[in-house]
Amino acid sequence: MEPRTPLIGLDRASLVQLCRDAEVKDVHAKHLLAGLFRRNQNLDDIIELPKKLKAWIAQHHTELEVGCSTAQLSDDGTHKFLLKMPDCKEVETVLIPTKGRVTQCVSTQVGCAAGCQFCLTATAGLTRNLSVAEIVAQVRFMRHRTPVRNLVLMGMGEPLHNYESVHSFVRIVTDPLGMAFSPRHVTLSTVGMVPGIYRMIEDEMACNLAVSLNATTDELRSEIMPVNKAYPLAVLLQAMKDYTKSGRHKRVFVEYVLLAGVNDRDEDALRLKQLLKDVPCTLNLLPFNAFSGSLYQAPSAQQVLHFQDQLLAQGIFAIVRESRGRDISAACGQLKTEQRQRASR
Numbered sequence: 001m002e003p004r005t006p007l008i009g010l011d012r013a014s015l016v017q018l019c020r021d022a023e024v025k026d027v028h029a030k031h032l033l034a035g036l037f038r039r040n041q042n043l044d045d046i047i048e049l050p051k052k053l054k055a056w057i058a059q060h061h062t063e064l065e066v067g068c069s070t071a072q073l074s075d076d077g078t079h080k081f082l083l084k085m086p087d088c089k090e091v092e093t094v095l096i097p098t099k100g101r102v103t104q105c106v107s108t109q110v111g112c113a114a115g116c117q118f119c120l121t122a123t124a125g126l127t128r129n130l131s132v133a134e135i136v137a138q139v140r141f142m143r144h145r146t147p148v149r150n151l152v153l154m155g156m157g158e159p160l161h162n163y164e165s166v167h168s169f170v171r172i173v174t175d176p177l178g179m180a181f182s183p184r185h186v187t188l189s190t191v192g193m194v195p196g197i198y199r200m201i202e203d204e205m206a207c208n209l210a211v212s213l214n215a216t217t218d219e220l221r222s223e224i225m226p227v228n229k230a231y232p233l234a235v236l237l238q239a240m241k242d243y244t245k246s247g248r249h250k251r252v253f254v255e256y257v258l259l260a261g262v263n264d265r266d267e268d269a270l271r272l273k274q275l276l277k278d279v280p281c282t283l284n285l286l287p288f289n290a291f292s293g294s295l296y297q298a299p300s301a302q303q304v305l306h307f308q309d310q311l312l313a314q315g316i317f318a319i320v321r322e323s324r325g326r327d328i329s330a331a332c333g334q335l336k337t338e339q340r341q342r343a344s345r
């Protein structure tokens with residue numbers, strides 16, 4: 001007997017197929033989309049479905065809910081949750097309220113294999129990919145609590161290392177009959193997995209692309225981000241340009257984590273202008289959030305502004321993104337790792 005798959009991991013095409021397999025009308029796929037994803041209901045609560053379909057689903061699929069192990073609320077309103085998956089593996093998801101809009105940061109893997117030197121999640125390595133249902137469950141968990149406008153795939157994990165699940169996730173959350181997130185409000189952030197970026201282009205994945213750049217020379221980038229050894233700056237920048245040419249509203253967000261004395265010097269600002277001059281992008285400067293044992297320091301507020309001024313003077317539009325949830329270690333992957341460290345003491 002085949003293992004039963006979670007119902008919330010199915011996109012519209014799969015739900016239509018499910019209805020055909022169950023020998024009920026296709027229209028019930030729309031009822032499932034509306035119930036599961038728009039109204040956030042469980043199967044039993046979707047009254048439009050015939051008994052025959054519910055019985056068939058009960059035989060072939062499971063319901064998947066995630067439990068919450070820990071929740072922490074920051075002074076600035078950022079809310080971080082540690083969620084427990086069915087096999088008891090845990091991932092974090094973070095709610096970030098800004099000017100009346102709420103953004104949810106979603107995880108795509110348990111741990112991460114990308115090995116970025118400035119990231120605490122990297123120290124734990126990769127445990128496993130999350131299934132599409134486990135990624136969708138994080139969003140359903142939050143929608144029980146508050147309306148969310150933006151989704152960013154910037155939690156634990158490198159999304160393009162888990163391409164199939166992430167692609168299905170994007171299809172599910174942007175389906176206008178379901179959760180109906182605007183593709184402009186869903187952002188996938190990568191360290192620069194070039195083949196994955198080209199797959200996104202080929203598949204016309206309906207979301208924004210953010211690239212975590214963080215260095216202006218191959219030497220430094222390879223030191224702090226091992227992915228650069230496989231896909232150096234010239235190759236990555238070409239992929240970013242190709243992405244922006246591939247569709248209507250394609251624009252890349254470039255993320256640049258500022259590490260004091262490492263990548264925030266005047267020569268870095270000059271090189272950044274050269275690197276990005278032909279890439280239609282928005283540049284976000286993110287002052288590093290230091291953690292216990294980290295190899296790097298956070299730059300001073302003065303240095304951050306100086307770096308931004310250098311870029312603005314050269315005609316590069318750069319926005320400083322304030323660190324959110326600093327008091328609860330809401331930076332990439334910190335809650336999970338803190339739990340793990342406490343447990344191992």
Ligand code: SF4
Nearest residue numbers: 112114116119122157
């Ligand atoms: S920054 Fe993101 S991609 Fe890099 S190691 Fe951390 S979780 Fe992975």
